[in-house]
Amino acid sequence: MDLFSMSLKSVEDHWNRLKNASSTSFLKRNMTELIFKELKDKRTFFNGTLLDCIKGGCVNLDSGCGIYASDPEAYDVFSGIFFPVIKDYHKVGTVSHPNPDFGDIDNLGFGDLDPSGRYISSTRVRVGRSQAGFPFHPTAKLHDRVELESRAMEALQAFSGELEGTYYPLSEMSSTKQKELTEEHYLFLQENRFLGDAHVYDEWPVGRGIFYNPDKTFLVWVNEEDHFRFISMQQGSDLEAVYKRLVLALRSVEEKSSVKFAHHPQLGYLTYCPSNLGTTLRASVHINIPCLASQPYFHEFLEKHHLQVRGVNGVHTEMVGDVYDISNKRRLGMTEIQIVREMIVGVQAVLAEEQRLDGSLTKSDGVQFEGNIAA
Template identity: 85%
Template sequence: MSTISVEDHWNRLKHAQSTSFLKRNMTELIFRELKDKLTYFNGTLLDCIQGGCINLDSGCGIYASDPEAYDVFSGIFHPIIKDYHKVDTVSHPNPDFGDINNLGFGDLDPTKRYITSTRVRVGRSQAGFPFHPTAKLKDRVELESRAKEALDVFSGELDGSYYPLSGMSREKQTELIEEHYLYLQENRFLGDAHVYDDWPVGRGIFYNPDKTFLVWVNEEDHLRFISMQKGSDLGAVYKRLVTALNTIEEKSSLKFGHHSKLGYLTFCPSNLGTTLRASVHIRIPCLASQPYFHDFLEKHHLQVRGVNGVHTEMIGDIYDISNKRRLGLTEIQAVREMIAGVGAVLAEEQRLDGSITHAEKQTLEGRVAAET
């Protein structure tokens, strides 16, 4: 636990140069109203904002100490949620993954020149369990045990094995990290938010033999379900993920944390709602070198990160591009927004590198128009 008081942390942030959503939305009045409140798990405002006060370059700057924190500390979470997700009210529709047997997505990159891989992931929390700042070692062990039992329900393409991080060789971890399958334990933003407490106890990874379906246990969220493969066939990736989610909800004893206004509950408020992030690893050297690159992505509701995840560096000219909005729209809407955005990115890259043919330009423009 931190030996620095919540007052000291707030004073540091208040007088610092920071562009985090926490700094933009926290006022003295809000701070005074919330600083002494407690959740059912004894979560405090300090548990939520400590990481963002230590790391002044944080993007969001706040995490939930536990599921109830979103209600107990709604005075700061709700303004941040509206600001990040660009919504006027904190509300979320019922889940809708669309008709997975009639998606009609097509191939995101028919030229095969730009997209190297495609993935879709969602986060889930086990209802009634604390998040990292208020979790104890016994909570992490129990959650891992429940997850391992639940993962046994998979069969066919989804069938795989669970590998605990405890006892895993450094060589095996490095191999999985370099292949972009396993999470890194080097993120200072997550570290200062207690994500690595009791490491590596209670953590692990499940994957099928082809490594096209993975589940992270007790990383940032209780569970992260990931479907991925080489190439740009988003339809196959998305269908696999939805099938896995339907299977575990129907056949296992897990009950996922869900909120009437916030959708599925996650550790970081940026992931609330659908929790869905559909992404591509894409080679876009021309667009990425333009001064308007980030504005272009923002216009199309996209975000960029390094290929090893949030807060990681880019590798060469390959970028991880994904949908940004997760709250206030359904799962199928979020994916279609990503399709339209990636289509716009490809069209702009091909315009800049001069390689696009008239037919390719028409195909990409048609896809953008159809999905928007």
């Protein structure tokens, strides 16, 4: 933390900095003086405060969201700011979410998104989850991190078959293993200033770790931004296999361990950041689309199909060549199976537009223009 950040002592100091600054964060757009006064003295069961929630966004004026939950209860205690942010970010008129529905995983009918292999190099589906009854980073103590890691290790031991793997605590990881996983882009690092100023790296690396199977097609991050990040991925474009693997893993944890996921009747699954509520599901492809990406309407095209773009190394990272990380944008207000189907339709539209712009390919090259999953 720099000297300037240390000079901001009170919640009033932080709010005044944001209030008087030029910022486009969702926090700045939705916080008013009245809302601030109503919330500034409230506390959660875990002693979470408004400052715990908004500190990162007040220090980093270029934050996108600008607000995190101090703990699961913060979404209700500080609903005066969280609910407007959630409505604004997720583009919904009311805050509501349906019951989980992953679909019939034995009859998904997704097909291969890019059987030609020309465009999509890899496919990933991930979700965030929180252990019910545990605080998030701003209010977590050392014993909370240790206890949560212990519960996570117990849950991970329940995996069998393709999901079975090994857990590596960061506090015990050798420099050789860390270098290996970092170069392969599997390991989360202590490098994001937005997360750092929002307490995510407090007491690092205690309680953090990574689990993965031998083929590295299934990973679990423990105590990075969220308590759990379940990640299913593989080379190519077989989304059905990736999605099914993830669903089976989640069911295994719920049915075979003591871990209970935090869930809210209006918000769905609860995680640290309000941008990642509801299903918390992000289905993505690494896709090579030089023609479409060079068009001035590229981002408008993605927005139309409810897609978002990131660098291939995650949020706040740069693009690598003409390869982009394209994923669903909506997570709240729809079921898991609806979101994945919407993502498929969007990716098909991207592929069709790239092919149209390229002009040298035909439908016989294998790109799916029509699918049976649009319903």
